[in-house]
Amino acid sequence: MIEVKHLNKTFDGHNALTDISVQFPKDQTTVIVGPSGSGKSTLLRSLNFLERPESGIYQFDSDEIDLSQPISNKTILSIRRRTEMVFQGYNLFPHLSVLQNVMEGPIQVQKVKKAAAQQAAIDLLGKVGLAEKASVYPSQLSGGQAQRVAIARSLAMHPEYIFLDEPTSALDPELELEVLKVLLQIASEKQSMIIVTHNMAFAQQVANKIVFIEDGHVLYDGGSDAFFETDNQRIKDFISAMTFSNI
Amino acid sequence: MIEVKHLNKTFDGHNALTDISVQFPKDQTTVIVGPSGSGKSTLLRSLNFLERPESGIYQFDSDEIDLSQPISNKTILSIRRRTEMVFQGYNLFPHLSVLQNVMEGPIQVQKVKKAAAQQAAIDLLGKVGLAEKASVYPSQLSGGQAQRVAIARSLAMHPEYIFLDEPTSALDPELELEVLKVLLQIASEKQSMIIVTHNMAFAQQVANKIVFIEDGHVLYDGGSDAFFETDNQRIKDFISAMTFSNI
Amino acid sequence: ACGSQSSQSGNYKDNLAQSGKLTIGLEGTYPPYSYRQNGKLTGFEVELGKAIAQQLDLKANFVPTKWDGLVAGLGSGKYDIILNNMSQTPDRKKAYLFSTPYIYSKYAMITRSDNKDIKTAKDIKGRNFVASTGSDNGVVIKKFGGNLRPIEQFQTELDQIREGRADGAMNAESAITTYAKDHSLKGLKYHVLTENEQPAAKISALFNKQDGKLRDKVNDALKQLKENGTLKKLSVKYFGTDITTK
């Protein structure tokens, strides 16, 4: 399990995250929601050391890292090799074909043999419904296809956790749907995931646990059903704004 | 009123729009919906001559333009001066302040005096809720703020029509809400608008008329209420995909 | 004087690059012929140019330029005359006019003092010799089959030989004696080419083909300067000896 305790992160003196303590259970999907600029991305990126919090404890299973101390490259690499990140902008490698994008990590990082990596990559592309796109370059994909390749790329590393930062917010609703379906499928296979999303319908379906952040503070941390039935007026307002029921 | 008849547009031999005939009534809001790649943007951009259809008739009030004939720059300019376009990516002028962005058109194109243009721009920025951002540069705005400036910029030209191509699809839901509220306000003032959007809740609220395009063909052209209560299975599927009721 | 080549009528002053001035092209970086002393142009050919101009009732106007610009500039009328240690050859006479020679310049071959292999001009063949590209020195090296390596500065030529990076250099004897006046030639020796090896160069002023009138007038002036001793005086001043006759 991943857990952070009393995590703090500032940008130029401005508090992006204040005293955050959250658990992200294994084999479950945790969804992080909250208004724009509340610190969702910062929290997710901190779990991968793309951001470096000033203080707090980061615990991954039995490994405990004191974030206020210098952290060795080795520690960072080992965490990154147990987790994967899927970005809003896909960040596929444009100079590699779709297949090579998926094979690159296993070959370069896990030293998997090329033939084995290729077979695994072909299987994964099939799983996200893109078997026939294996040989094209990312620039020839639609947004929904690109994001599914990015998901296949992260799955290829067999990560213990996958982090997804608004994986569909750059997509048209129809393309979004393609991606969300793939994610629901993966969640049902008990892949541990942490997802930042604005899509409440999707959150409701996929989340085992919801974390609501506002202004760098955790306002809610608990079950999905309780979240959508809350009496908290702030959360109610937020949900209705997200679903346009009150324009 | 703007009207197109038997409009055809191809890209490299591929038909993007086929035999399109639609009316866009004055003082009303027409919403164009349809799947990704169906030709919505192409239709909207054709109304502004950012795309040049191969054939068809373009009628603006009593002016009739045969699109299969060469069209003079003067004609194009005159149409463009009676209409304004708001883009998905805002396309604000990054080297000009927010205020200058709004003043640039009236001064350069309509030869309005600087003082008058400035006063009008300040009023419009107030209207979209950004009076206090007048002197900052576009790069310092959030997406929702940028899009509201783009709307103010188009309003400053007092256009007969405003065209909006997915004005909020680059925005988070909360920021989207800011922009949609402004648009609802403008629609209520009987500004003629043509809007391409994926947001069905918004479409339902704002549209006087809905045009549904698929694969370059018009599949529906009529009232808003009838559209959302249609028996057409294709349209029903489309609406439910857009609203995530069936993930 | 032979004015036969001149087909033009009119005065020698008619075709000047700048009216009232005798515009003279030279390098300005070649002691003792023309060089800069405390920022002012001086040297044998500078003083000679002034004297000639005076004889022609003109003001001398010097234009220093790199060698490659000299000949081209004359052809395109940038100056009227070149005074730059230029020697007559049959080839060049086809394209340009020469004055009567004003000095006879002997060539000297510089080598390391411990060099036993290069004794006469014949030994240049196949060796690396340095000289400035445009100069007649370079032409002589190539004539004897040496590999001409271009170097503009005399000091650098000597350094190259001392360091063993060049086998030798060719230059005017006068350039070496001028240098030797207040610099050491330690580690070097030089051999002045005999009349049999390479006749002394007939250093003359250079004119365009159509400037026959001017050439004749300059020849008259040179004759005058020779007769009244000016030429000899300048030669002694700059070369330490009289090299104005064969």
Add this chain to the structure above:
Amino acid sequence: MWHIIVTSTPQLIEAGLKYTIPISVISFILGLVLALVTALIRISTKKGAFWILKGIARFYVWLFRSTPLLVQLFIVYFGLPYLKIAGLFPNGIQMSPVTAGILTFSLNTGAYCAETIRGAILSIPNGQWEAAYSIGMTRTTVLRRIILPQAVRVSLPPLANSFIGLVKDTSLAASITIVEMFEVSQQIAAQNYQPLVMYCLVAALYAVVCTALSWLQGYLEKVTSRYVTTSN
């Protein structure tokens, strides 16, 4: 050696102020104008007989970018006088050395800068053109008010590099009888037989000028980028 430096430096600086700097500055300004015109011709969408102008622009850029500058200087100064055009230039095209130098340097830097400016214009996103067209601007107004102001920012670093290169290239002007800074150093070296000291000295002077120009470049980049936020 110290003596040489003390006596030579004023002469070098004088030549620099008299020739190197003015020739670089004037040539660069003229070159920029030429470059802008060339770039505008090359990106123009005009049809018809305009292709002749486009061809000329392409040829001009090709010619000056694919031959050595030294040769260009030489041909303009020494070669054009041979070009006798009855009526217009019965005696060939004669120019003073400084005129020929400025002309050649302008043409040369103009060819390089034309490509820089063209690239900068093409790098401005198409959305900027479309937004300005939608407002009803003419192509000229779009260029003048929207595209070029942004292109200035993009092209500033390469243009500054071209200018710094030009300053150093003026040392070639010696071959067309201009006694600029570098030639003065050579003349002094010929007399004091210390070429190496003179080379180092003149190199230091060039370095001072070029470094000062780099600072100016940094300042201008900051000014023209004021509208680009750094964070995010």
Add this chain to the structure above:
Amino acid sequence: MWHIIVTSTPQLIEAGLKYTIPISVISFILGLVLALVTALIRISTKKGAFWILKGIARFYVWLFRSTPLLVQLFIVYFGLPYLKIAGLFPNGIQMSPVTAGILTFSLNTGAYCAETIRGAILSIPNGQWEAAYSIGMTRTTVLRRIILPQAVRVSLPPLANSFIGLVKDTSLAASITIVEMFEVSQQIAAQNYQPLVMYCLVAALYAVVCTALSWLQGYLEKVTSRYVTTSN
């Protein structure tokens, strides 16, 4: 004149094949290696004593970009022999002209290309770094597999320009006694007193080489950009 062209051209081409081309090619390859190393040092995030290396890299780039190439050639070839280091170089650093030429051209082009490559690396979006880091790649692997292959595409046009510039700049090698193409044209001119013809001839030869290189550049740009779709 026809006679001059016919007899001179073979000599010029020979000199070109013997010096101009090999010196340009070897110097450019070495310069590229040097540029890459320098660029990597400059963008490195290493701390500690590494700043000394960074300082050296900065100084190197500054030095070679702010002084004329001619002076650099001169100092390396004629100046270094004076630099006598007991033990290492008791007689000063002596090099053959070609070695000195290649060294200087490599250093010079390396300084310019270092900036090009650095700029190209910095132009690759941060998301590429983050995606590669997330996979668990080390910084070295990210650079080698993800960033540099993309930077090649971005830096190809300016690097090609540098190479074309280098080919023309080898004409300066004459000043350190290398008899390359340009020098041969001058030597011929010294005999026939027809410098203008020789200049035009040699200019044409340079133009041929540079144009051929431009074509090669266009081809390479197409190859390295194969993964970028043009439409949209």
